[in-house]
Amino acid sequence: MPDFLLEIGLEEVPARMLPAAQAELLKRTLALLEREHLLADGSTATSYSTPRRLAVLVRDVREQQEDITEETTGPALKIAFKDGQPTPAAEAFARKAGVSVEALKTISTPKGDYLAATSVKKGRTASEVIAAELPKEIAAIYWAKSMYWRPGKPERFVRPVLWIACLLGDEVVPLTFAGKIASRVTYGHRVLSSGDPFEITSPSTYLTQLQAEYVLADVEARRHKIRKALDRITKATRVVPGLRWREDEALVDTVTHMTEWPAVLLGNFEPAYLALPEEVLVTVMRDHQKYFAVEDAQGKLAPHFLAVLNIALDDVNEPIIKQGNERVLRARFNDARFFWEFDQRTPLAARVKLLENVTFQKDLGSYAKKAERVRALATSLTTIATLRGATLNALAIDEAATLAKTDLTTELVKEFTELQGIIGGLYAASQGLSATVADAIYDQYLPASASDAIPRLPEGAILGLADRIDTIAGMFALGMEPTGSKDPFALRRAANAIVKILAESELPLTLSDVLNAVSPKPDVSAKLQAFFTERIDFYLREGRDQAYDVVKAAMAAGTDDLRDLVARAEAVTAVRGSEDFLAVSAAFKRMKNILDQARAKSEPIPATVDTALLSDAAEQALASTAALIAEDVEALSAKREYSAALTQIASSRPVVDEFFTKVMVMSPDPAIRANRLALLSRTVEDFSRIADFSEIVTAG
Template identity: 40%
Template sequence: MSRANLLIELGTEELPPKALRALRDAFADGMRRELAAAQITFGHVAAYAAPRRLAVQIDDALTRQPDQIEEKAGPALAAAFDADGQPTPAALGFARSCGVAVDALERHDEGKRSRLIYRATRPGQSLRDLLPQLVERALDTLPTPKRMRWGAGRHEFVRPIHWLVMLLDSDVVEGSVLGVPAGRQSRGHRFLAPDPVVLDQPADYLERLMAAHVVADFDARRARIAEGVAAAAAALGGEAVLDDDLLDEVTALTEWPVPLAGRFEAHFLEVPAEALMSSMRGHQKYFPVRDAQGGLLNHFITVANLESRDPVQVIAGNERVIRPRLADAAFFFEQDRKQPLAARREALRTVTYQAELGSLFDKTERLAALSRWLAERIGGDVALAQRAGMLSKCDLMSEMVGEFDELQGIMGAHYARLDGEADEVASALREQYLPAFAGDVLPTTLTGCALGLADRLDTLVGIFGMGQIPTGSRDPYGLRRAAIGLLRILIERGLDMDLREMLGQARAGYGALKVEPVEPVFAYVIERLRAIYEDQGITSEVFMAVMARAPSVPVDIDRRVHAVNHFRHLPEAMALAAANKRVANILAKSETAPGASAVDPALFKEAAEADLFAALTDLQAVVAPLVAQADYQGTLAALATLRAPVDAFFDTVLVNAEDPALRANRFALLARLHALFWEVADISLLCPAK
């Protein structure tokens, strides 16, 4: 069968910039899915997107479906023919529905299941005929924001569609999509190249559009912007702050990006840098510039969507626009400084945290008490932790955070320092929100750790207590993120805290709740921990081996999990895991449940018994200090030496001896073996289930 290269381009009004990358990927995925469903095989798929277009280029596509075999089952033979062998109305009706005479039907003879069958070979459709409906179906599944209609038509899309290109090699695919007929004419830059761009074949696409001042490849355009912005900042003696989200958005706003450097008055630098940067990025889509020491320079980089004949005027226009924005930030800062941060705490009484859990003031009361309790147990300063809890949400009532909500915590830290609060309290106000996302940094101060833990514990307990348990698709209070942040602080900061105890203390800060939350929250957080390990490639068997001991200290769980995971890869691991499983089964059937110390060497009858006892006795002295130091990897490495004496024991010793004393002694020996491994985990669970 023949193959051809395919190009589809949908030309629109400017698409939503924050959704452009997702729309590009979804369109390509949709075309892959629709072609595969139509049995059209294909090669490489390239996806492109710019403000006014979505496109896919598909190489080596099959130009016709394979022939389709159609088969329909009809009535049973007994019901299809009468006693004289003449077709009944059932047979005649079935033949008529298939468009053939009864004689054209096949008889499928399988005893009682014998029936009439219609079989036909239907020629496969050409890609040329199929393509319009495949494209339309792919577009229908795009994750678009609110759709709209345009003109007098009834078709809907996220933006009005102005042109459509559909090429199979050098031929235009006749047809229309969403009411727009296909052709070979694309369009270039709205101002720099307004004439139609004629495409002869798919391979021309990127080059022809580049000549028309459109960089159609989103990733190439993004790299071009990043490189140009960095170069413009370097020319100023600084370094551009290349925020990924902003870079994506600017890429989605420009077809022909041209970075330009501007400046603003130096007196604005008296405002905290984060506020200026939020204003530049959020309102104007400008890239801030820092000096070598990380301080903000009074410069910015804007990205124009054209090459101007007078770039000086373009820069001047952007400088005029940024001044009132920065002036607003300066005004908010000045207004906020008219009263200390602590004075805003009373206003928190007017803000509902959650309808059934009180106000933000109530939350800060709970956070102050819980932060104090936590600080005492992790070696922090209890007075500073309590103060940080009291001030933790005050900046939410500031003018600056009201305008730029992403500055919560950041402005609180600035205002606290300016008010003369302790530096660690100020740092904690910012650090309470860390980590904010996967891979984010952690709090650096113990006060920040205490407040960050308290905030997450209070949220989890309170929301679960109101019966608002998150689901896989719905988590409006960000409880999954809170649980992961809680775990990361405890584990990565090495805080030896009992999770169940912490949850119980958080619960004590509330009155009556609809649901007792401690155990459900504990299970939820532990499940998040299991998912974290799965992402790291650690199997569920390893996790369950540790959790068999019912531990509740996350940092200790983490040490055990990594130790067991390391042990699992040792050559002795599976043999010892199988032996432990055998031991567990034997001990489960023991009527006396002997203690690990009740071993009488005088009752040994086999050399293997004495050898195993000696090995266990020696290892107990080795293992005890390792366990005390939480060196679980060292513990399991030492216990791995037991493989030979354990194998010899099971090869030569009959555990269920007829003599009751002998049997009990052997059970006790195995209980001592099991107890040594149990110091770390139940390694019998490493054995695959049968």
């Protein structure tokens, strides 16, 4: 069976959009072939991309759809024929079915005799189907930002389409997209190849033919080549032994998607620039120039950088390109140094006043106002935590809260917005403020994502909590909470950070401590609670890898003390594999159902169990065992030894099983019935303080 190749030639596609588009094109192509019964069993598919092309290669595609035989029912026989002659109704039906009137047959149904036709739907060729359907799939690819380019604006795409190559085996599939008719012609590297178009012989020669024209279309091959080159070239510098490039997965990804034929070049800068903060130097290199930083064996920044180029290097061009890149970096570093020195003339303390002119949010006032609110919040959280035994430097927290946003007025942050907070921390340190204050300011935006660490110091954690709950509560009070995919103020991210800090820091603070600190109005409070419940659920699933049902079970037993919640969820996960635990969980579900039904019928359920009324040995056993276990569980829970506690609960399995085998809860005697319900209710309550086991999905 023939192979299939599609290549869309484009003007440079933004690197950030390439991976998803490549995957989507592959998915859509395969779905189409599958839907149209053109995919052979065991056929395989790959996709490729460079900044200038998206491609899909499918091995073994059927050349032809199979014919489909269809039987259609027509008009009733008595309408179709009058006096043995076909009526217009019969003729119309025959025409529609594509057969002659003579070929029609009669079928009997309970409603009478009807005309029927057997028609054969001719399978189309793969080429026909692809030419007709694939353009729609290409047009449907999602782009974060797309554009018009042709007059009359017939289509939008990420960038102008320059050519389309489409082959089924050796034959061209004549599909048309964006005004381009597919051919077998493609182009090589913009500079390194001759620039002339050339013909792709067949799908299987696509990669090698491109490679001969200096295009590595396989993304992983390019990534590998770049990593290898980064390693090799860093090692080859013998200036200082032990040099290495600073790992940066995201940057490797970006440069992979920015090149067709990558090469790596090592450049240098004057060591004098190393006096600038490393954070600033690395940001200039990484974010502005897409260079990799180089560090020595101790992890200290070295005066070199690595640039990934889209050209082959030789003895002639290497020094030219190196010199150009070095000059650009020098100018950038010069600017940064100018800002660094300029900003230092106005210390952070003197910038507090300037914050009055920086709007935080139109209705929430300036950053000066925000700083005041954050100070008050931080103070109240500090007081609560201190009362519970935490050791905190309250003065440092207050100073950090006062100065936290002052770096927004510095030139350096205006130039490198991504470094806000960090710059403030650096200035604080260089202006002689205590390390606690400097670190708290430096870490205030941590964690920015799920993979980030929380602030290093508890003082920083308090600042982070206060700053974010102020923002969230303020926005909620204005009715600006996130809806659906819209979250313009990144409030979900802020709430995720609060959850992570509460769950992972040593601060003895709960979610309600944080929420109560902003004293929200009742309606806002309910919204906040629901919003945070969602974020906690998200944190446990995504941040802690807990299963959906475990999360539900653990959250049902409380969502206020988040460190405790995490411990409970993890304990449930640890024991959920055991048979006893699953059996007990199933039994719990049964108990809850019985209790629910009893409540629905308004059966009385007393708060205490009357031991005198326990007649059956099995129910006596359950009552006494449950009481013993409950005691143990409470003692273990107090020490947060939840796994051990859950093992205890699971050990009740034989007694619970015996109970359900021997005892009928809904006894005809009302007193006994009520007492048995009380026993179940008590057991469920005692054992649900760690998690609601009835939420656990027990397979089968």
